[in-house]
Each structure stands twice: as C-alpha cells, then as structure tokens.
Amino acid sequence: MSAVMTLLRRETALAWGRGGGPLVTVGFYAGVATLLPLAIGPETERLAAVATGAAWVALALASLLSLDRLFERDYEDGALDLLTLSDTPIELTCAIKCLGQWIATGAPLALAAPIAAIGLGASVQLAPLIFACALAGGLAFAFLGGIGAALSLGARRGGLLTAVIVLPLFVPPVIFGGGALSAFAAGLPWQGGLALLGAYAAAAVALGPLAMAAACRNALS
Amino acid sequence: MIAGLSIRALAIRRGGRLLFSDLSLDLKPGQACALTGPNGSGKTSLLRAVAGLVRAEAGEIAFGGGEAEAARGAGLHFIGHQDGLKPARTALEELRFWTEWAGGTAGQARAAADELELVPLLDLEVRRLSAGQRRRLALARLLAAPRPLWLLDEPLSPLDARWRGRFAEIMADHLARSGLILAAVHDPLPGATRSLEIPA
Numbered sequence: 001m002s003a004v005m006t007l008l009r010r011e012t013a014l015a016w017g018r019g020g021g022p023l024v025t026v027g028f029y030a031g032v033a034t035l036l037p038l039a040i041g042p043e044t045e046r047l048a049a050v051a052t053g054a055a056w057v058a059l060a061l062a063s064l065l066s067l068d069r070l071f072e073r074d075y076e077d078g079a080l081d082l083l084t085l086s087d088t089p090i091e092l093t094c095a096i097k098c099l100g101q102w103i104a105t106g107a108p109l110a111l112a113a114p115i116a117a118i119g120l121g122a123s124v125q126l127a128p129l130i131f132a133c134a135l136a137g138g139l140a141f142a143f144l145g146g147i148g149a150a151l152s153l154g155a156r157r158g159g160l161l162t163a164v165i166v167l168p169l170f171v172p173p174v175i176f177g178g179g180a181l182s183a184f185a186a187g188l189p190w191q192g193g194l195a196l197l198g199a200y201a202a203a204a205v206a207l208g209p210l211a212m213a214a215a216c217r218n219a220l221s
Numbered sequence: 222m223i224a225g226l227s228i229r230a231l232a233i234r235r236g237g238r239l240l241f242s243d244l245s246l247d248l249k250p251g252q253a254c255a256l257t258g259p260n261g262s263g264k265t266s267l268l269r270a271v272a273g274l275v276r277a278e279a280g281e282i283a284f285g286g287g288e289a290e291a292a293r294g295a296g297l298h299f300i301g302h303q304d305g306l307k308p309a310r311t312a313l314e315e316l317r318f319w320t321e322w323a324g325g326t327a328g329q330a331r332a333a334a335d336e337l338e339l340v341p342l343l344d345l346e347v348r349r350l351s352a353g354q355r356r357r358l359a360l361a362r363l364l365a366a367p368r369p370l371w372l373l374d375e376p377l378s379p380l381d382a383r384w385r386g387r388f389a390e391i392m393a394d395h396l397a398r399s400g401l402i403l404a405a406v407h408d409p410l411p412g413a414t415r416s417l418e419i420p421a
Contacts, residue, residue: 006321010314017309078303081274086322087294221276 011100022108029062033116051120052181063141068159070149094212098146106138133177140201143208144169150215223296223369224285231280253402255410258419264405268372272299297370304359308348325366333365352379373404
C-alpha cells in the first residue's frame with residue numbers, strides 16, 4: 001500500500017512537471033477555446049449554440065498534450081524496468097500512472113472547462129454539469145490515453161502515434177458528454193448522457209490498465 | 222524469497238538472433254558469479270531474463286523453491302546500464318522513491334546515502350550529478366532496501382578507483398550475509414567466487 005502511495009506522489013509530481021505541466025495544458029486549452037470564436041464569427045447566438053461542444057472538444061485535444069511522455073520517459077531511462085520488477089502488479093502501476101496524469105492535468109482542465117464554455121457564451125447554469133463531465137471525461141481520456149502511450153512505446157514520433165491510436169477511443173466520451181450538455185441546455189433529460197459518460201470512464205479505468213500492462217511487457221521484452 | 226538461483230539449459234533469442242543456448246548456472250547464497258563475454262554476447266539479456274524482463278526461448282530459471290514471479294518481486298535488485306533516475310528530480314526524491322518502492326524506509330534511505338557519501342549531493346537535481354555519482358545513487362538502493370539477489374550490469378564502469386574499492390567491500394558484506402550476486406563485467410569482479418563466459 002505504501003508503495004502505491006509513494007508511486008502516486010511521484011507520478012503526480014512528474015506529470016505536474018512534464019511538458020510544462022498543467023499550466024501549458026490549460027494554456028493550450030484556453031488557446032483553442034479562443035481560436036474557435038475567431039473562426040466561427042462573433043455573433044453571440046451562433047457562438048452560444050456551439051459553446052459547450054467546442055469547449056468539450058478542446059478539452060479532449062488538450063488531454064492529449066503530455067500523454068506521449070507518460071511511459072516514454074520511464075521506458076528510456078530504465079525506470080520502467082524497475083517499476084515492473086516489484087510486488088505491485090504492472091496493471092496497478094499503470095493505473096496509478098494514469099491517475100497521476102489525471103490529477104495533474106485532468107483536474108485543472110476540469111476547473112478551466114466551465115470558464116471557457118461560459119466565455120464562449122454558454123449559460124452559467126451549465127457550469128456544474130460541464131465540470132462533472134470534464135472530471136469524468138478527463139478520467140476516461142487519461143486511461144485511454146495511457147493505452148495509446150503504452151502501445152507507442154519504442155516507436156519514433158510516438159506522440160503522433162499516440163494521438164492517432166487514442167482519438168478514435170475518445171469518440172464515445174465526446175458524444176456522451178456533448179449529448180448530456182446539449183440536452184441540459186435544451187431543457188431535456190441529461191442524466192442519461194452523464195451516466196453513460198461515467199460508465200465509459202469506469203470501463204476505461206477497469207480495462208485500460210490490462211491493455212497498458214500488456215503493452216509495457218511487450219515493449220520491455 | 223530467494224534461496225538460490227538455478228538456470229537450466231537457457232536459450233535467449235533477440236531480434237531473430239540466437240544469443241546463446243544451453244546455458245546453465247547454479248548460484249548458492251554467499252556466491253558471486255562474474256558474467257563475461259564480448260560485447261553483444263548476451264550478458265545484459267541474461268540478466269534481464271533472470272529479472273523476468275526478457276522472455277527466454279527455452280530453458281528455465283528458478284529461485285530455490287517458490288513461485289518465480291513472487292521471488293522476483295521481493296527478492297532481487299536489478300542495476301542496469303540505465304539507472305532509472307529522472308534528471309529533473311533531486312537525488313533525495315529519487316533515492317526516497319526507489320527505496321520505498323523496493324520496500325525500504327526513509328531512515329534506511331538516509332543510512333544508505335550516508336554509507337555511499339551521497340549526503341552532500343542529496344539536494345541537487347540528478348542532472349547535476351556526474352556519471353559516477355549517479356551510479357552511486359543507483360547503487361544506494363541495494364543498501365536501502367536489502368534483498369538477497371543482486372543483478373548488476375557493469376556496476377563498476379563509471380566508478381573511480383576509490384569507489385570501486387568501496388563497492389568491492391559492500392559486495393563482500395552482502396555475500397557474507399548470504400547474499401547472491403550475478404554481475405556482467407569486463408574487468409575482474411572483486412570477490413567473485415566463480416565466472417561464466419558467454420561465447421560470442
């Protein structure tokens with residue numbers, strides 16, 4: 001248990017520093033959210049209609065940012081060997097790494113998401129739901145992203161490969177979260193979308209580590 | 222736990238090339254074996270196979286009873302070419318982490334740092350350390366979280382003459398406490414009770 005806690009502390013600290021950490025991730029997110037109105041045009045009605053969806057897609061893209069280094073650094077400097085050589089199952093180690101990634105970048109993004117959406121013209125009442133969706137979605141993004149990061153270990157330009165592997169897996173959470181948000185905005189029942197998003201995140205947390213562990217073992221041997 | 226190391230008829234294939242086959246070795250507590258052989262003969266691969274990081278083509282590796290996976294998880298230390306240290310973290314953070322990961326305590330980490338004269342370096346980022354200092358920081362794990370089997374891949378190469386001598390004493394202490402050492406070396410391994418040459 002103490003090994004798990006000490007690993008979580010380390011992974012969070014490493015994710016906090018990786019590629020500039022949460023500041024750069026949130027900055028990138030803010031950048032994408034600022035570019036959108038410039039492309040779509042300044043009419044408030046048109047912007048408000050796409051605000052939540054735009055904020056949601058920008059969030060998915062921003063979560064990709066520092067993913068490629070999640071396993072790559074440990075693989076290159078030999079730390080992954082030592083992390084594997086332990087009583088702690090590799091599956092659990094991979095899950096902790098993703099959890100650290102989520103704490104360091106997913107949580108700050110979840111705080112920034114409602115602000116960005118409201119800035120784009122979404123109604124203030126949406127803020128709590130956007131926060132909840134971003135929190136659950138971010139968890140799914142971190143664990144699915146981990147699969148891509150582990151699969152692209154040892155590949156040249158692994159970062160691009162990670163994005164290509166992971167983006168299709170991001171489709172369901174983007175649909176579920178976007179669906180819940182637009183249903184809420186239209187005054188329709190939105191709980192179903194959020195529940196599906198939560199279920200998808202739970203499945204990613206449960207199954208992602210199995211895939212990551214297999215990919216890590218394969219990369220090492 | 223590890224009560225011995227026995228390798229039977231081991232063959233390892235890497236990238237389509239058979240590195241060696243029919244390799245056998247028995248190591249009992251208190252023994253150290255020096256693995257020698259030219260570059261690329263498979264010394265590192267053998268160490269990685271013992272650590273369970275590389276799958277063997279044929280043969281078996283046992284640790285004197287008990288399940289191999291559990292024996293590896295709690296019974297061996299692996300010090301490879303790469304030391305697994307993050308350049309941007311301080312020496313203290315890295316030593317603490319790897320000690321706790323291997324089941325040691327902060328107090329043991331401190332004692333190991335003392336023994337390897339790392340205390341003045343602990344506040345520095347790993348990137349500021351020299352190759353020999355980094356290696357000493359990696360070797361500190363061996364002392365901070367005691368485990369019976371040490372797998373060492375050219376442990377002495379970055380160390381200066383004084384530290385080679387000191388590490389020879391540390392290895393002798395480990396063997397005296399019924400430890401086992403399997404080390405890939407190019408120079409003679411001090412205190413080795415036997416050697417195994419892997420042919421090219």
